[in-house]
Amino acid sequence: MRHGMSKTSMDxxxxxxxxxxxxxxxxxxxxxxxxxxxxxxxxxxGWGVTSTILERLESQYPLRE
Known part of the structure:
Protein backbone atom coordinates (compact mmCIF):
# COMPACT_ATOMS: atom_id res chain seq x y z
CA MET A 1 0.00 0.00 0.00
CA ARG A 2 1.24 3.40 -0.95
CA HIS A 3 -0.41 6.66 0.08
CA GLY A 4 -3.09 4.65 1.90
CA MET A 5 -4.29 2.98 -1.30
CA SER A 6 -3.89 -0.58 -2.51
CA LYS A 7 -2.06 -1.31 -5.76
CA THR A 8 -5.37 -2.28 -7.35
CA SER A 9 -6.94 1.04 -6.36
CA MET A 10 -3.95 3.01 -7.66
CA ASP A 11 -4.04 1.07 -10.93
CA GLY A 46 -3.82 14.53 -1.78
CA TRP A 47 -0.55 15.62 -3.31
CA GLY A 48 1.14 12.24 -2.72
CA VAL A 49 -1.37 10.38 -4.87
CA THR A 50 -1.54 13.21 -7.39
CA SER A 51 2.22 13.38 -7.92
CA THR A 52 2.47 9.58 -8.22
CA ILE A 53 -0.25 9.52 -10.88
CA LEU A 54 1.39 12.43 -12.76
CA GLU A 55 4.76 10.66 -12.78
CA ARG A 56 3.16 7.49 -14.12
CA LEU A 57 1.25 9.41 -16.79
CA GLU A 58 4.34 11.23 -17.99
CA SER A 59 6.37 8.03 -18.18
CA GLN A 60 3.56 6.02 -19.83
CA TYR A 61 2.59 8.71 -22.34
CA PRO A 62 5.68 10.78 -23.23
CA LEU A 63 4.83 14.06 -24.89
CA ARG A 64 6.22 15.33 -28.15
CA GLU A 65 6.62 19.03 -27.33
Whole structure:
Protein backbone atom coordinates (compact mmCIF):
# COMPACT_ATOMS: atom_id res chain seq x y z
CA MET A 1 0.00 0.00 0.00
CA ARG A 2 1.24 3.40 -0.95
CA HIS A 3 -0.41 6.66 0.08
CA GLY A 4 -3.09 4.65 1.90
CA MET A 5 -4.29 2.98 -1.30
CA SER A 6 -3.89 -0.58 -2.51
CA LYS A 7 -2.06 -1.31 -5.76
CA THR A 8 -5.37 -2.28 -7.35
CA SER A 9 -6.94 1.04 -6.36
CA MET A 10 -3.95 3.01 -7.66
CA ASP A 11 -4.04 1.07 -10.93
CA UNK A 12 -7.75 1.76 -11.31
CA UNK A 13 -7.22 5.46 -10.58
CA UNK A 14 -4.34 5.55 -13.07
CA UNK A 15 -6.61 4.06 -15.74
CA UNK A 16 -9.24 6.74 -15.12
CA UNK A 17 -6.60 9.49 -15.08
CA UNK A 18 -5.15 8.12 -18.33
CA UNK A 19 -8.47 8.70 -20.05
CA UNK A 20 -8.46 12.31 -18.84
CA UNK A 21 -4.81 12.74 -19.87
CA UNK A 22 -5.48 11.48 -23.39
CA UNK A 23 -8.54 13.73 -23.78
CA UNK A 24 -6.29 16.80 -23.63
CA UNK A 25 -3.84 15.81 -26.35
CA UNK A 26 -4.18 19.13 -28.14
CA UNK A 27 -3.20 21.18 -25.07
CA UNK A 28 0.24 22.04 -23.72
CA UNK A 29 2.02 19.90 -21.14
CA UNK A 30 1.43 22.44 -18.39
CA UNK A 31 -2.30 22.62 -19.14
CA UNK A 32 -2.56 18.83 -19.16
CA UNK A 33 -0.80 18.61 -15.80
CA UNK A 34 -3.03 21.32 -14.36
CA UNK A 35 -6.16 19.53 -15.59
CA UNK A 36 -5.08 16.24 -13.98
CA UNK A 37 -4.15 17.97 -10.72
CA UNK A 38 -7.55 19.69 -10.56
CA UNK A 39 -9.33 16.47 -11.56
CA UNK A 40 -7.66 14.47 -8.79
CA UNK A 41 -7.90 17.16 -6.12
CA UNK A 42 -11.58 17.71 -6.86
CA UNK A 43 -12.03 14.02 -6.07
CA UNK A 44 -10.26 14.43 -2.73
CA UNK A 45 -6.83 12.97 -3.49
CA GLY A 46 -3.82 14.53 -1.78
CA TRP A 47 -0.55 15.62 -3.31
CA GLY A 48 1.14 12.24 -2.72
CA VAL A 49 -1.37 10.38 -4.87
CA THR A 50 -1.54 13.21 -7.39
CA SER A 51 2.22 13.38 -7.92
CA THR A 52 2.47 9.58 -8.22
CA ILE A 53 -0.25 9.52 -10.88
CA LEU A 54 1.39 12.43 -12.76
CA GLU A 55 4.76 10.66 -12.78
CA ARG A 56 3.16 7.49 -14.12
CA LEU A 57 1.25 9.41 -16.79
CA GLU A 58 4.34 11.23 -17.99
CA SER A 59 6.37 8.03 -18.18
CA GLN A 60 3.56 6.02 -19.83
CA TYR A 61 2.59 8.71 -22.34
CA PRO A 62 5.68 10.78 -23.23
CA LEU A 63 4.83 14.06 -24.89
CA ARG A 64 6.22 15.33 -28.15
CA GLU A 65 6.62 19.03 -27.33
Missing amino acids: RLFLQASKQWLRGQSTSLENRKARIIRWLQYRGF
